[in-house]
Amino acid sequence: MIFDKIESFRNQKQGIIEDLRVCISYTPNKDNDLLCFMEQYLKAEKKNRAKILKEIKKCINGEEYENPFLAYNYYDEKDIKELDNILDGFINKLRVISKASNDLDEEVEKIIADTIFKINEIHDKCYGELIDSWRSIRLIELIVSSAKYVGYENAIDILNEKRLW
Incomplete structure (x- = not known):
């Protein structure tokens, strides 16, 4: 059960990452x-x-x-891999949190805030082009559902307060 839920979060993440890769792939026409x-x-x-x-x-x-479209690419495979690693780290940190912890809310808030900070940094480095509205919705869903899974209900508040995408 736990493995299945974690795997579903990884699948959500992978959909976002694959969408990023499609946008920088090029087929001459x-x-x-x-x-x-x-x-x-x-x-x-x-x-x-x-x-x-x-x-x-x-x-x-x-x-x-x-490739004439290189002029419009504001991120590359390295940036995608960095976001992939950030999201993997987020999922891994939440996976090991104990739901019985007395400081659960504080731990989850710190993990979410740290993750958002890192995503904000890479998004800014990519001139605000890395996270479009489709990806933003998917990232929010991923973060909120992952946090709820470990018993934290206020992830959307932290997202709305700290995200720049």
């Missing part, structure tokens, strides 16, 4: 890539346009060109 390059060209300063034109030419000629 000449038409989409040309549109992306053209948008960059129109928005670029004059001094940067020659480089973009070279990439457009490569794309049109069927030569190898750089």
Whole structure:
């Protein structure tokens, strides 16, 4: 029973992590890539346009060109792995808490606050792009349900007070 519940929290976490990975994966598509390059060209300063034109030419000629969407990626696999580790640590810490502890509320509050602080830091480092509204809802659900599992009912209050995503 305990293992099943912990496993369900890990599955919730994995859904968030997989969504992040999908957003940074890239499959070349000449038409989409040309549109992306053209948008960059129109928005670029004059001094940067020659480089973009070279990439457009490569794309049109069927030569190898750089991923045009890199300009829009504000996080990478390293950031995803860091969030994955933060969430694993959160789940592991809650798993070992004793429900009979006299200081249960204080222990859980500290774990939640520490986790939110770490997520805030990485989210900020990624220019506020790591946690979108879909992921925010999933993270809140994960944290609240995990805290309730160990007997703590006020996780949403800490989240609303401390989260920046």
